[in-house]
Amino acid sequence: MSEEKDLREEVEGLEEEQNEMYEHFRFVTDAGQKQLRIDKFLVNRMENASRNKIQEAASAGNILVDGVAVKANYKIKANETITIVMEYPRREIEIIPEDIPINIHYEDDYLLVINKDPGMVVHPGHGNYSGTLVNALAHHLKGLPLFNAEDPRPGLVHRIDKDTSGLLVVAKTEQAKSHLARQFFDKTTERKYIALVWGDVQEDEGTVTGHIGRSLKNRLQMSVFPDGEFGKHAVTHYKVIERLGYVTMVQCVLETGRTHQIRAHMKYIGHTLFNDARYGGNEILKGTTFTKYKQFVQNCFKMLPRQALHAKSLGFIHPHTGEKMSFTTELPKDMTDTIEKWKGYIASRDE
Structure with a gap:
């Protein structure tokens, strides 16, 4: 295995949580922009984004105006930069559900806690497009909106390395994902x-x-x-x-x-x-x-x-x-x- 490929796989299999927020969308309002609630503005600008989903992102502190987190009722003005950030970078990876055994430590309607075995990669990436925990979760939680082929990290709010064993929490709803992601970002876990x-x-x-x-x-x-x-x-x-x-x-x-x-x-x-x-x-x-x-x-x-x-x-x-x-x-x-x-x-x- 080349060093370059080894590095890519290592980056994809990060051990401890980076707790960084990555920009997913950016909008700059026009010079003549009239005041408008930011959730209404984003619903009109973003494809397949419901107002409820945008409001949840705002509640989690993931919608920023000129670098400052705002609530869903914030009224945008002219010449403002609006960014939506998430706890993972944007990717183009299709999630294939796979019937892989996973050790579920706890589960309810909103989340589940996994006791990950050593050797299991958490999410698909370079060199690991199948056989990962995400593939297993996509099968276990099939039918839930959060687990679809378009989401590169469905339910994940933190990670542990392939060769590290132990506990990992996974969200089952968008609201849970935003709430948990914020806790990890704020270091309150x-x-x-x-x-x-x-x-x-x-x-x-x-x-x-x-x-x-x-x-x-x-x-x-x-x-x-x-x-x-x-x-x-x-x-x-x-x-x-x-x-x-x-x-x-x-x-x-x-x-x-x-x-x-x-x-x-x-x-x-x-x-x-x-x-x-x-x-x-x-x-x-x-x-x-x-x-x-x-x-x-x-x-x-x-x-x-x-x-x-x-x-x-x-x-x-x-x-x-x-x-x-x-x-x-x-x-x-x-x-x-x-x-x-x-x-x-x-x-x-x-x-």
Whole structure:
């Protein structure tokens, strides 16, 4: 696989949520424009857009006038720039429903929470046009207006990487999608990850702060820029759960949601995720030179053929009821087996 293709696939399979808003439509009012409610203006300008849908977008803060979010009753004036932004970039990808098993953790009329298995790509993109979670959801939720061939990310308001397991919320209505997307954008959701990292993390807990952006040396990686000259502000809080000699199990809480945030931040402080091939964690970074130890680590890599990262818990406000929703899930078997294997190794070493 070429580096260019590999990069495209990596961009399509972003791990942590970017929480960016992308421009989908732009209109500039005429010099002689009379005052008119913005929802009425957009209904006349946009094909296949209902007034209700436009009002929901405005309520979610997704309609801007000269860069400022406005409500549906805002009256436009002459020479104003109106933009409609969404949590995903515009694309031309047809969604093909596929009967693929998915692990549904919770579901009601407005949303569902998925416990994504490792190895499943979230949405179609370069190199992954089928077999994704979106293809599976399009089949599971067929008949709902939100899930159609014209929507590149039906119901998705955030993402986790192909090789990261864990919880993901999916909207089933336009209103739910707008409401949830705004929560992620405003960073009011709660997300906790469990990671196995290389090395003995010295502090019991801490915070990593540093702008994250595409690496200037390796375009397949994200890098941390502490001076903020490049990238975007990112904050990760971590807490040690268990020390296992040459590796440590930690809990990571995201204050922001940048691409590969946990992977980049943990590497930045010298604790790359275990078996994270993209960031060098598939090398033996800590330990001894003994052949027996090297074989042990290689066996662990085979047991856990991916970065050791799991989205364990997720919290948000229900878009319809206003209720605080909290979900948690157990670690997948490949991670628990690997952790137990490390426990056994450390126990035998200390005897």
